[in-house]
Amino acid sequence: METSNAKMKMFPKVLVLPEFSNGILTSAAQLLLNFANENATSIDMLAINCDLPSALSIGVSKVYVLASSAPANIRAASTGVAMLVSALSGRYDAILVARSSPYHVALCKASAVLNKVVITNVFEIAPSGDFLRTTPSGLLIQQVRYLAGPPCLLSVNVNATKCKPFQPLPQAKSLQIVHFDAISLARFNVLSCFRRKSAAYQGCLPLAEASFVVAGGASFKSARLFERYLIPLARRFKGAVGASRSAVEAGFAPPTCQIGQTGAIISPKLYFAFGISGAIQHMAGVSGSNLIFAVNCDAKAPIIKRSDVSLIANMFEALTKLNAS
Amino acid sequence: MKSFHLVANFLKQEVNTSLKFLTTAKVITNLNGESTRLVDPIDDANAFTFIDWSSAVPSFTVSVASISSPEDRGALKKFTTLGAAEVIQLSPSRQLDCLSKAKVLKRLVLSRSFSLVALGAQSSDVGSAQLGPILAGLLNWPCVTDVTAIVHIAKANILVQRSVGNTLVNVCVPLPCVLSCDLSRNEFRSPPMLSLPSSEVKPITIEPFDETNLALSSQIKVIKEIPVSNIRLGLTLSPLDSTLEAFSRWFGNFKR
Secondary structure, X not given: OOOOOOOOOOEEEEEEOOOEEOOEEOHHHHHHHHHHHHHEXXXXXXXXXXXXXHHHHOOOOEEEEEEOOXXXXXXXXXHHHHHHXXXXXHHOXXXXXXXXXXXXXXXXXXXXXXXXOXXXXXXXXXXXXXXXXEOOOOOEEEEEEEOOOOOEEEEEOHHHOOOOOOOOOOOOOEXXXXXXXXXXXXXXXXXXXXXXXXXXXXXXXXXXXXXXXXXXXXHHOOHHHHHHHHHHHHHHOOOEEEEOHHHHHOOOOOHHHEEXXXXXXXXXXEEEXXXXXXXXXXXXXXXXXXXXXXXXXXXXXXXXXXXXXEEEOOHHHHHHHHHHO | OHHHHHHHHHHHHHHHOOEEEEEEOOEEEOOOXXXXXXXXXXXXHHHHHHHHHHHHXXXXXXXXXXXXXXHHHHHHHHHHHHOOOXXXXXXXOOOOOHHHHHHHHHHHXXXXXXXXXXXXXXXXXXXXXXXXXXXXXXXXXXXXXXXXXXXXXXXXXXXXXXXXXXXXXXXXXXXXXXXXXXXXXXXXXXXXXXXXXXXXXXXXXXXXXXXXXXXOOOOEEEEEEEEOOOOXXXXXXXXXXXXXXXXXXXXXXHHO
């Protein structure tokens, strides 16, 4: 029996679509399972691009494993995934995906089939049953009420969630294998892939996992200066390197480093910004930081007002001294 | 000689290909604290990219559609100046959710036989990029998200580049299709002087918004908006040496 102060679970039964990378749950998928665990009594899972033992070891009630002759490109075969989700939706009270995963697109397509709206960027469910979600500016939280019937389609902003870790069951209670022809379901052809080199960033943590993030803007003027000043600092303090959109567009940093409304939304313990003006689109990505420290030579830059501690100084001078200290 | 004929045939096909593109424009309040209304910079860049294509291949026509209030008409005027064939404004009498907006756009796309719809990467519903996939789902068209460049447009397909994490992917999509684009938006664009007089006589089309044909009941309701109580300290420090020394000391303790 649950204690009186335990949180009331909103959904009796949910279907979760977690993302796997080489058969292992991604960090976003783990956070999604935590969110599902906090808000649902029974969790079922649709496992795509995951082998059977790995899918069973996660410890949810029921696992649907997609059997495909080739790994499925979720982005190309999103219509097929949407059809599958639509077919399963009648058995569930809610379907959960991570906002940052490719399943977000599949859920949106399923919403067109089911004639149900997707509630996006949800990070918490209020005791009243309303959903709390983040807005692009990061300055407001919207409390949203869902007016239609089940299933409720939720796209979760997993980086903003604060849930207890998921307690896995010893073994999945049931398993169903679904045959899925990933190749014939693809709606467009991938002609070529090109992975951009980022060898210089080895030794730095991914943005989502770091408690210390050091970021730079377009004022670094070149990728060489960006790597020379920021990477040693990130490596030394076991953190990650971030960049503003303008720095990424100028080619100074890889797109995986982009922070802001169209990049990563992070919540580190310390965010260190060098030469970043602090446009509201960028600040939306860092508003969850515990402490923002900004170094800028322009005292009128918006980031000076939006940071905890700011230093009006030449950033190269400051970085040289920090790296030497 | 054979290759010359191939190229000539290809160019002939390109010139004769008549394609109608639709890009959408979301009108937002200037985020930097001013009260002016402007088109979302991502939608701006999308429209301009396709207008560039249409100026290179005259048989391509670009229309810009916006679901916005009548007061926002001024913000849309620039698209007629820049060379859009038509600017269509749909003004619903009440707030619509994303699914309803997609239904409205579907009706527009089918009635005017557009072969490509390009939406902004953040449209719509708190910047969640769901309008494109929903519209594609309603039309049963392929949908490509995270598009960062339009490489080539041909009669039956379009070649686009998308950026997924650290990987650039070239994708060939059959037309008709829906693209969710985030094309480079830092480029400054200004309308050509010669097009100013002609744009003055080109009105913005107001599409009649007959809600009776569509079941447009919003499935979500915003109960309240809570300001984030993230009050920053706002300390400005100087000089450099003592600040950094103190910071290094403090950060050493912080990591421990």
